[in-house]
Amino acid sequence: MSIQSKLIQAYEMMAAASSVLIIAHLRPDGDALSSVAALRLVVKDLGKQTACYCQQKNQQLFDYLPGFQEIESDWDYLKSKYEFEGNIIDKFDLVIVADCGALTRTALVQEITDYKQAGGKIIEFDHHPRIDEYADLEIRYPDLSSTAELIYQFIIVNKIFLSRELADCVLTGILMDTGNFLYPSASNETLKAVAATLAAGAHYSKIVSYTLQNKDMAVVKMWGLALERLKINSRYQMATSVITRADIKNILGQDALDTASESDLFSGLSGFLSNLAGAKAILLLYEEEDGYVKGSLRSTPNGFMVDKLARTLGGGGHKRASGFSIPGHLEKIGNNWQIIN
Ligand SMILES: [Mn+2]
Structure with a gap:
């Protein structure tokens, strides 16, 4: 399946769901948090209920990301907040996993295994090499600079409006995973995505000074x-x-x-x-x-x-x-x- 068809199918799955749980890896970095924040905006715009989870989220550096405070790091708290006790499927009919090569990195191995056994659907957006195969729709491209770059493609393919908020998320993820475009993973496609985020009003200098230049x-x-x-x-x-x-x-x-x-x-x-x-x-x-x-x-x-x-x-x-x-x-x-x- 081509990347385009996968990205279109992902959007269709989001549109068909009623309630979506978005997860990134434990100890999330800037790319993981940006990807969750961007996906949350897209899913919310579709009118769905969304919950976001990253274990050991402790990155106040990124608190400017839209919906940052909504990304929960305590699984028991998330369950009580969204009022469910047992299986994830009792509350959510779609799980999206971002920036995680291995299932263990979600810190929800048992919960996701139970959810899958109960028939739950999973979409994965990632740029790490595959370690486990568990998603129903796996959108994995290890050549991309960042998961945020993949989400940019998702936005473009599905003709989603690139708002300033979404642009800030995409730009943050790319900047963090390329070390300000320094690493060889930053391709011409990466820079085209960046140009589009700037055209959409992303806050480049603010983001750089909040994150990369903020060394204590x-x-x-x-x-x-x-x-x-x-x-x-x-x-x-x-x-x-x-x-x-x-x-x-x-x-x-x-x-x-x-x-x-x-x-x-x-x-x-x-x-x-x-x-x-x-x-x-x-x-x-x-x-x-x-x-x-x-x-x-x-x-x-x-x-x-x-x-x-x-x-x-x-x-x-x-x-x-x-x-x-x-x-x-x-x-x-x-x-x-x-x-x-
Ligand atoms: Mn990444």
Whole structure:
């Protein structure tokens, strides 16, 4: 099925539904939140009841997005707010999942499995490589810069009016997932979508200053430490750096930053390091709160693809931006850092 037919079918499914639940991945990033906010506007405009859910949503940076306050992060609260107790199907006859390659990333595995068994329909909008197949209509295009870009295509194909609010959502998602058009995933189609959002009145400079330019002191200090420890492996031309849990505690003054900000903090840092001349790829290792070491991999512009390495280590992601998580901790032995299990 072509992308156009899938996007048209998705809109028809939304129009035929009476009540729609929209979900993005846990610890949502800017693209996930923007995609949920955009889909919420579209579904509401069709006159449907909508509820939105992202577990561990803790990103006040994006509170300018339309309907941001309506995105719930507590599943029990959402159930009481929308007055249902058992199966999702008791309340919603369509579930839309955005920006989630794996079902586990919805943080609703059991609920969605039960919903599907009861005959519930699911649409998925995503740009991550597939991990699980569970949607009735899967609209997955890993070559796209962001889920927001896919939603822009959905808007155009279905001749939905690109309001200023929708344009702000699309622009935010694209900006965040391309690091202000810096990453190679930003194609000419991406920039055409961006041009259309600007023509529709999207607030480019406001969005950039709220999000990308809003780095606090602790974040910059963390970057400083990672730069200081940067090393290049001469054989593979891979640059590596490490951040331990103790560093996080020292710099941030607290042991655990909320996980959402933490994943954003380190993906911003990996994106920044990927500009390093002379390296083919970068690997940033940091200790997570739960006894795991997370590896964040990025290709440099003329570097090698990193997705295979991530998958070999049990992770996944895009060709040029991927990651993995392995049990253990970081230890400095002599001049080198090692992951000790
Ligand atoms: Mn995304």
